[in-house]
Structure formats: C-alpha cells, structure tokens
Amino acid sequence: MSETQSSETHAANEEFERRPVPNSALKGPGKFWGMYAGEHTAGTEFMIGPLFLAAGASIQDLIIGLLLGNLLATLTWRFLVTPIAMRKRLTLYYQLERIAGGGAVKLYNFVNGILFCFLAGAMVTVSASAVGVPFNVAFEVPEATFGLGSPQFTLIVLIVGAIIAAIACKGYEMVARVANIAAPWMIVVFAACGLVSYAQMKSGTPFTWDDAVRFIQEKNGVQEFGFWKIVIFGWLCNGAMHFGMADLSIFRFARDKSSGWAPAIGMFLGHYVAWICAALLLAAQIKLHQDPTANPGMLAWRAIGWTGIVCVIIAGWTTANPTIYRAGLAFQGILPGSKRVVMTLVAGIVATLAGAFPNLSGQLLNFVGLYGTVLGPMGAVIFVDFWLMKKLGLREEYASASGTAFHPAVLIAWLLPVGFGLFLVFTNKTFGDFPAYLVIPCWIACGLLYLVLSKLTQKKA
Template structure:
C-alpha cells in the first residue's frame, strides 16, 4: 500500500489537505449546514422528480404523508448514520477509502461514481436544453431518444460548454451556485403558486381555492391522481416513502455526504439536512409536480412528457428559462467535476485532460437522450444500491468493529495491497441486491436496506477472518505517531488561520443585502401570492400573472447582481482580515 507508506514518511504539511482530517478550527456551526443542504437539494433535479411522482401515479394523500415520512427517515439517516462517522473520522469517504481500503476498492468505487455522475450531469444538461430548445422553436422531445436533430445539437452544444466551464471555471460556477439557493427556493414555491389558479380553473371552472382541502382535492384530481402514465393504479404510500428515502441513499447510507458533514462541530448537525429534505424534497417536489400538471393541461400534453423548460416558462415566464438553465448548470457543474476527478482516480496514468475529455464526450452523447433525465429517480435509487455496500463496510468498521473487539483501521495497520474482504463484500452485495431486484421480492427503492445490512454482517465476518481482530504493535505505533504529527500540524495551522471572522456592518453591505432580499426575493413572492390569492377570475389571473412574469425577470437580474456583489465584498473583507504570518510545517 504505497500511498499509506508515503503518508507515514512524508511531512504532514506536504500531504494534500483532502487526505487529512478536517482541523478543529475549520469546523462549522449549524447555520452553515442549514444553508448548505438547502442549496444542495433545490436543483434542476427537483423539476424532474416532481413530475416523476405524477407519472408514477401517486395519490395526493400518499405524497403529503409519504414524502414527509420518507424525508424524515432520510434526515434521521443523515443524523444517525452519516454524521457520527463523518464527525469521528473528519474525512471524506474518498479519503477514507484511500486510507483504509487498499488500492482496488477506491478505484472501483471511483469507476462507479464516474457512471453515476456522468448520468446526473447529462440529465441536468438535457434539462437546461429543454429550456433553450424553446428559444429556437424546436418541438418538445416526447420520446426517450432525440426526435429532432437540432435538439441533439443544442443538448450537445450545451454539454460541450458545460464541460469547458466545469474544466476551466468550476470555482466560479460553484461560487455562483451558493448565491442561488434563496432565489431558487422562492422561485420553486412561486412557480407552483402561479399555476395553481390555471390548474384549478381547468377542473372546477374557478380560479380560487378557499381552503387547504380545496388544494388537496385539486391536486388529487389533476396531479396526484393515483393513476400512472400507463393508465394503471400507481405507486402507494410505501413506495413514496421509499423513493423519498432512497433518493439520497448514496449520500446517507452510502456515506458520500461525509464530505460535507466532516466539517460539523457535532453529529447532531446531521439534522440540519432537514432544510434540503423538507424544502427541496417536499415543497419543491410538490410544487414542481403542480407546475408540470398545469403546463400539461395548458399545452394539452401529458405531464409524463412535458419538458422542464416548458414547465418553467409557463410558471415563471422569462425567469423560467433562467431557473432551468441555472439550476441545470449549477447541478451539472459539480457532478461533471466529480465525474472528472473520479475518472482521473480510475486512470491515474492517463493525462487529466484526456480523461476529462473522454468523460465530457460521454456526457455530450448522454445529454441528447431525454430518457436519462426522465429516469433520474430510478437512476438515483440504483446508484444508491451500487454504493450502499461501501457505506455498510465503513459503518461496520466505525460502529461495529470496536464493539466486537476488532480494529477499525485493521487493513491500514496490516498494510496489504487490497482489502479483499471489502471487495468480496461489495461484489456479493451487488449480486444480492440486484438479485433481489430481479426476483422482485421487495420494491426496488428498499433494496438498499437488506443490502446494507448484509454488507455490515458480511464484512464483519470476512474482516475478522482476514485479521481485523489481530494486533499490529509496530503499525499501531506508527499510526499513533502519524496522528500526533497531524495534531501538531493542525495546531500550527489553527494559529495561522485562527483569525476571528470579520463582520461587515457597513451601510453599503446592509443596503446591498436589503436590495437582494426585498427586490430579489420579497417582491416576486408577494406578486406570486397575488396571483394565487387575488385572482377571482381568469382575466384577473392573467393580469396578475403577466405582472409577475414582467417584474420577476428584472427582480432576478437585480438579485444576482446584488447578491454577487455582496458575496465579493464579503470575500474581500475576509481576505483583508487574514493574518500574514505563515505557519511552519510540522515534521
């Protein structure tokens, strides 16, 4: 295990930050995670997943209750499974695998990640392309494959631009994505509010809803009807719960979100994922479904084939194009970047540019096929199934081994090239999981549960047989020494970076913030409110809706200008506050 040996031999300061645990002084409080999860889970995928629940034929009662239960289970999974391990180890999953799983496991794991991230990137670029196709008067793409050469051209071109941006400008797009969250939240909610009166009119002849039960009746009759796209009875409560829970399986049970939660001061901050689950995966999904159904009704199309671009345009006017393109790109960008990094890890000897180009080429082709974005929910569920055994393996090491007198870092201590118990566990679990899927014994969204349990049991048994219970005094001493050097290095680093956060209380900053909050967020929200609650007939509805469309696009422009300005001012201020003293590297 050459890299482990390197880690022991090299000065800690020369190691990549990613390979080391997060130092204490870089940990964050709950506010950071509330915002982070809000932004991570209000994205272009929400447009697609909302419509997917409609196409799968869930009833409104199952949606309201099932999503609540499923997302609560997801929050609990983050809190009780992901966060404790992330907080204990302070490593990302990738670094963890690098440290403790030998050569082959991280390599195969990265290979699986390439496929998953490529699929997500391609899907999100297709979503963006559905908005752009409207601008070029290209017909809706109702088939799984591209039915118009110009659509393929647009999707392909958008992919190429996205690949180039991800390659050269990842940080700018990533930074831009951070300011999108509040705006995306308002727009997702506003979109649903704006289209509810039109939807209600097609069903009841009235534009107004007088109570929540009216809303439930409307959504039950027009959106969540209980009949799927094939005209058969749709999914039930159990499946809705499963989809909501499984949509992020790879992040919680699969432990991918160790990368985020390793910065949490306490594991209880895992509960902060609720902003993403309860807004992005509840309000936004339901809102997206309502928007999709209303657009389908206006266009005399089925919600199963109506594109996110059309939905966003009818819900938000010109702002709809902006939201689809921005939400699509800001989701595709990090996934493309992750796919590139994962691919480089798989093929370390191939130059980075070549690998990125190869990944980009696959994304370009994939983005032309609408079936990928329409299948995003099953893709996410199956991706979870593929990655969950790794989560189970790590869970076993960190939460089970100690209780059984085994060493959690046994493989690193042993120093073997490959972690064969992990490889075998993963392989067997895949056969088991997909075998269960083939046998159709339980809904596929729940396959991750028995697979995860099996991976824990199997790995514990196999690792014990492979030497997890043995003693490695030399290696343990070496490990303790390494940990001590890391602590010393972190202490120095803390002194170097340990400046107090500069708080900007200037009038200009307050003014900038007031502008983007009031004009960028509050005004569109109030206008959407008017559309929903102050449209007694269809004419009044159109008047209110057009006002919302016309004003919101300018509010959006103002929002981004001022939010970006505020972000740059804040960054400049933080840079000024940084001490210039340099820390000496620890030996």
C-alpha cells in the same frame, strides 16, 4: 503524531483530504443549514417532481409520504453520518482507503464516476429542454430507452453538453459561486411555480391533482406509485450520501452535533416544497394544454416565463457541472498519468451522450434508487469498521494496517449484494422494478458480509 490526530496548522484553502480536519477549520451549524438549503434545490427537482405525478402518485400520499421519507432521511444523516464524521474527521475516500485499500477506492470511485455521468446527462437534458423553448424546439420522449429526440433537440443537447463540459474542465469554483448566488432566488422560484400552477388549476373550471393523474393514465396506461414507495424514495434518494456516507466529507467540518440536522432544510425545501411545486407545474399544464410531457423547460416557461427558463438552465447547469467535475477526478484516479482536463472532457462527452436520450432523464426515479443501491452499501463497511470491529476483537482500518491495496473482505462484501441487487433490477425481479427498495437490504447484507469475512480473513492473517 499519529495519522488520525489533528494538527492546528493549515493553509487557508487546505481541503484536508488526507488528514483529520483540525479544530481551527471547523464550522458552526449555520454554515451547514445554508449549504443544504441550496444543495437540494437543484435541477433534479424539476424532473423528479413531475415524474411523481406521471407515475400516478396521489397528492395525499405525496404530502404524507414525503414528510415521513424526508424525516427518515434527516434522522439517517444525523445519527448515522454525523457521529462518525465528527469522531474521524476524514473524507469518505480516505476512510475507505484506510479500510479497503487504495485500489478498492479507485474502483469505487470509478463506479461513482460512471453513475455521475448519467446523472449529469439527465441534467444536460433538463438544461437543454429550457434552451430549446425560445427556439421552439420540441422535447419529445421516444419510446425506446436509447431513442433520440428530434434532430434539433439532439443538437441543443450536444451544444449545452459541450459548454458544460468545457466549463467543468476549468474546475467547479466559478459554477459553485453561481449556484450560491442563485440558491435563495431558486427556492423562491420553485415556490412561485407551485403558487402559479395552483392558481391556474383553481381558475375557471376547477381541475384537481386526481384529474391530472387520470388524464396521464388514460394516455400512458395505469401506473402505481403508492405511499410506501414514496416514503422509501424520499428516504433513500440520497442513499449514497447518508447510508453510503458520502457526506462524511461534509460533516467532518462540523463543530457541533446539531449540524447533523441541517439536511432537514434541504429535504423540506428541495425534496418537499420543490418536488410538489414542480409536480403542480405538470398538473396545470395538463389542464391548460392537455400535454402530459414532463418537459422541465416548457413547464417552467408556461407558468412563469423567462424566469422559469433561466431557473431551469441554472439549476441543470449547476448540478451537472460539479457532477462532471467529480466524474473527471474519478476517471483520473483510475489512470494516474492522465490529465484532469482530459478526463473531465471524457466525463463530459459520456454525460452529453447520455443526455441525448431523453428517456434516461425520464427514468430518474429509478436511476436515483440504483445509485443508492450501488454506492450505499460501502457506507455499511465504514459503519461496521467504526462501531463493531474493535468490540469484536478485530482490527479496524485493516488495509492501512496490513498495507494491502485491495482488502478482499470489503470488495466481496460490497460486490456480492450489489451484484445480486443489479441482477434483480435488470431482470425486473421482485423489488427490482423499483431499485430504491434494494438500498437497505444491500446495505445490511454488505455490513454483515464484511464482518463475517473480516473475522475469517483477519484470523488467517
């Protein structure tokens, strides 16, 4: 039997990491709709929503821009990821290994792990912001990117980070169950935040979204977050998952093509309703307390009390936990002799240290774009390998066929555009002030380079 043919015999808990998912393990569309509904209503939403308002986005642009951006994201999942996932039925990592080589996958995974640590760090900050509220610990965002908050807040971050890292060392199962239990309730809580905040804005002297934007801009200076920026962000904030093909690992279980529409529920509940509701929390807070700080814990506490505190803690924790767990696995891949528990702890420590700098979580809009810019282009390699290589007379899955651990065509095609993109980001050149703009150019450049370099290297071979 060839390696890509499926076998029907498998253990009940087998994850099919190095073989195609067999027919008997496929899942119907309902499972995917349920999964995506919960996955995108999480800790990041409490942070991203208010940041739109803080960045000066108008409510009209937000409503229409996110609608369009989320629609484009859903289409990308449906028509870019799902067809390849259903034909190959392999994880992203195994597909990359066959195309780029085991060493290249370790490098990709390591970079992914580092980025995961910073994402988890932001979620530690989110959870700590809620833990600090009952203890009256202020969430202060210092001027400097690597400036610490108050000593008490830093202490809470360290305690929360340590607990999350310790739980991540035990695996992801228990926290995944907590996330599944909380998911339907969390969706309602997000909506509740929006309704209560809207009622607070309407009551007494009416206060509009524009008033809130004006207040923030008077305090923090004028910022601009226009329609197309919102569209691009809504589309590409999950760039690593759709353009980057990370969700091949999910859709390889799809029985039906229609499962590819399931991310729509995550987009429209999480990245539409939840973001706007979370943003309304900040608008209401500005009206009632003249406080423009995007402190997720305090925002939720002021609107809905203890329910908000519990929701923010669970949302942050259940996002940070699998992130630290997967970062630990990535680090373990680099050092094969190491223990997963030790590597998870290392990831947890890095995440906790990142979480101690509140400004990093305040940069979540840019971080998410950077994440897609760095990891997204690898999806172009998979796309080209799947759709174009054979048609152009080139060999697919070249590393697997040639037995190389580092297929240079993939590495150069990935690192060159990403390196140039990072240069633009960190030197603040054109488009670099908003990294999400770079996801698609880097993706296209990577795909084209991979094709050209394959033509050259495979001929030589």
